[in-house]
Every structure is written in C-alpha cells, then in structure tokens.
Amino acid sequence: MSPIVHRETHDGSLEVSSRELAQPAAPSKDGRPALQVRQLDFSYPDGHTALRNVSLQVQRGEKIALVGPNGAGKSTLMLHLNGILRGEGEIFVGELPVVEANLPAVRARVGLVFQNPDDQLFSPTVFEDVAFGPLHLGLPEEEVRQRVANALEQVNMRAYGERLSHHLSLGEKKRIAIATVLSMEPEILVLDEPSSGLDPRARRGLIELLDQLPLTILAATHDMPMVRDLFHRMVIMDGGAIIADGPTEALLSDAALLEAHGLEAP
C-alpha cells in the first residue's frame, strides 16, 4: 500500500500533513514489494531506544532517500535490513522473512554499503575485496572472476583490481565499496551517506553512477541537493521514528516540516 504520510513525532505530538501520497512504483510480477518493514522496534544494549514502530514499504526499482538529523536511527534501520541487527518486528525481503535461517539468502539480496569505506574495504587488494562477497556465496572461481570484472566495470574502476585499498582516494574507495556489494548482484542497494566527504566531481560521478544502476536503492544521506536530483521518494526519520514519507518534491517544499527535523531545502 501507499506509504503513510503522518506519524507521531518522537516528542509525542501528532504531525498532520495533507501532502499527496507517493505513487508506488509498479509492483513486481509476484506482486510483492522488494522490501517490507513492519512495526520495527529496537533498543541498543545500553538501553538507548534507536527505532520506534518503524514501518516502511519499498517497491522494486524505487530510489528512496532516508533523511533526518544525526542520531535519528537511519543507520540502525539499515543494519536491520539484512539482519545484522535484529529488533522486534517483521522485515521481509521479497517473500523472505529476515530470520536466522534466511540470513545468507537475505544478505545476497540486500547489499549494504557502509559509510566509511575503510570499514568496508578490509582486504589487502581491491580484487580480493570485490571477490569477498561472491566467494562467500559459494560461487565457482570462474563466476567469481566474472562478477568482480562486471562490478568494477559498473563503477568504472576496471583497472583497479590489483591496487592496494589503502592507497586509494576517498572517491575511489567509495566506488570500490559499492563494487564490493554489486558483485553479489543484490536486488536492493542500501547505502549509508554515499556522498559524504567527496569533492564535487567525485560526488557528481557518484550521483550519476547511482542514477544509472538498475537497482532498488535506499540511501541515508544529509546531501539534500542529491536527494532532490536523484531520489523520487523521501523518508524523514527523527528520534527513531518515521516522521514523513512521500514524494521528494512535496516534502522539500514543506519548510516547516524540514526545519522541525533539522533539515533544509536544497
């Protein structure tokens, strides 16, 4: 169903909005959304509540921006999408529920790109990092090599296979980090702050890359110009809850809403 636009804010007041609901993208052949999150709650072991009653539906092929102030729970939500964190509630990736037994399959479908590429690129060479996912999926060597080549090709980093990860620039690392996930041929790409720290040219290149990838994309970001240019749908989180969810254009024109949650129109 269409995303819900008004939600309770974290301080308990009810935010009512009359914005148009987002047009859901065409459902897939089996009629299921690519991703469904139902009433997800999560608290960290220190007692800090990070997610409150989060529900989200993502249709196949949608490109969605997840925005909100620091500490809103964006990264925590992302870590739930392939079962690295496990909260209370239900998550479905296609028809698969995210439960222990399904984790390998879920992780092959949901590719998570972390904010800091130094966390994502842990192998000595670029080739090994891009090959890590496919290898651990148990693919034969020929296919692994093919996938590495394809993934590097997709991010325009063909010649980088034998390079050492720690010698790359941040922009190169970010691209390679995306390639390490593309090589698993996921259905959904989940990115945490993909454009942070990049110079304008590297940022522009990254936006073009994300625009061209024929995947469902969910990206947490503070880069509002990128949100406007790249994402048709926008989800605002604050205090661990989803505050608003709708077409980017409509939400960006609501100055009061943006200001209430520490955001700015581009």
Next chain:
Amino acid sequence: MHVDLFDRFRAGASPIHRLDPRVKVVVAVLFILSNVLLPDGAWLAFALAFIGLLFLNALAGFDLLFLITRSFVALPFALAGVSAVFALPGRPLWAWEIGPWQLVASDAGLLRFASLLTRSWLSVQMAILLTATTQFPDLIHALRHLRVPQVLVAVVSFMYRYLFVLTDEAMRLLRAREARSARPAAGGGGGSLAWRAWVAGNMAGQLFLRSYERSERVYAAMQARAYRGHLLTLNPHELGAYDWLLGAAAVGSLILLQVIARL
C-alpha cells in the same frame, strides 16, 4: 593523509620479484633455519651465507648496501643474546664485581654471542629481502597456500590492512593535541609530567576504543557480504618450472652450506 612507512615493498621486475611467493617464503624460512643450525664459530659458512645474500640482493636489482642499511634496525634486539657471554663456562677473559655477584666473560661465551649476532643479522637480512621483493598480499597468499593456520593468516592480513588506518588515526589524535598545545610566549606552561602522561594515556585509550568499535563495523561489513566464519580466497598463483628450479637450487645451496660448516 597517508602513512606508507610500513610498505617495505620495492617494485621491480627482477628474477627474484617474479619468483612465486611460496618459493620465496619457503626458502627464506629454510635459510633462517639453516642459520640456526650452523655451529658456533662456523665463520666460513656464515661468510658463504652472507655472500649468498649479497648475490640475491644483486639479482633483485638493489644497491649493494640496501640490505645492510635496513638490517641495522633489528640489531638492537640481538643484544638480548648478550647474556650468553657470561653464561658459558670456558677460559675467563674478564670479570666484573657487581655487589655480591661476579660476572665472568668466557671465550666460549663470547664466541656464542658473536655467532648469535651473526645468525640473527643474516636472518633479518633475508626477511628484509623477502618483504622488499614480495607484495604483502602475495605474502599472505603464500602463507595461506602453505597451510599456515587460517586464523593466523587472517590476523596478519587484517593487521596489514588496518595498520595504515590506525596510524592515520593516531596521527590525527596527535595533530589535534599539537594544535591545542599552545604555550605562553614567555616560556613555561605545558603542564606537569603527570598531567601530560595522563593525556597520553587517554589518547591510547581513545585509540583502543576506536579500533574496537571499528572492528565491530568491519565485522558487520563482512557479515553483510555473506561471511559465515570461514575466510575464502582465490588461488592466483601457480608454480612453474622456473620456480621449482630456483627453489631447488636454493635448497641445494643451503644443504651444501650445512655440509661445509661441519667439514
């Protein structure tokens, strides 16, 4: 900001560079083992081993003094063997009185110490040659293929990858401290030694915490890419006739060396 201090590799296309890393690792380890097995005072054999090293050094295309200058870094550690001078019975050379104790240096002890020093010096040079002619990822592959326990290889591999990140992190911390370490123009200031030690201790703690948290993020990144507890890699190396030949020649020379030392 990058720190490349640790990259010991020197690019080249020499016969040594092209050799399969497994052969290099095995020969280097055997060379070190051979040094250990040489009897004390086998100076001819030590000299031959050194000439062999110089030969490999030249073959790798490095300057004559390359190995020797780098090897001095490790020499202080060989001083741990200095106790051998006093530990062996033999003809006394010198004696010192230190309180109730008497230290007697013997000729046999001195000979053992000199031999120990030579052995470790030669071995360090071989290790330097190995790391200077082999890319670190190749070394890790070699260890893996030589069936070194997976966990050890993984630890070495992560250490190598994150040494750079950690050093960058430490440098950022130091720089931040530097930037706030102003002093009055008239001199003085800077706080007491205890206070400075306290700051340094906090920084070390910070570094540990950050590394610990990073390790959790890295593990999450591994899990996100289907890691289930076993590290897998592809095998990019194949042993050719050339590798077998050079490896066999090296092992043969080492056996010959042992025989010469015992003649």
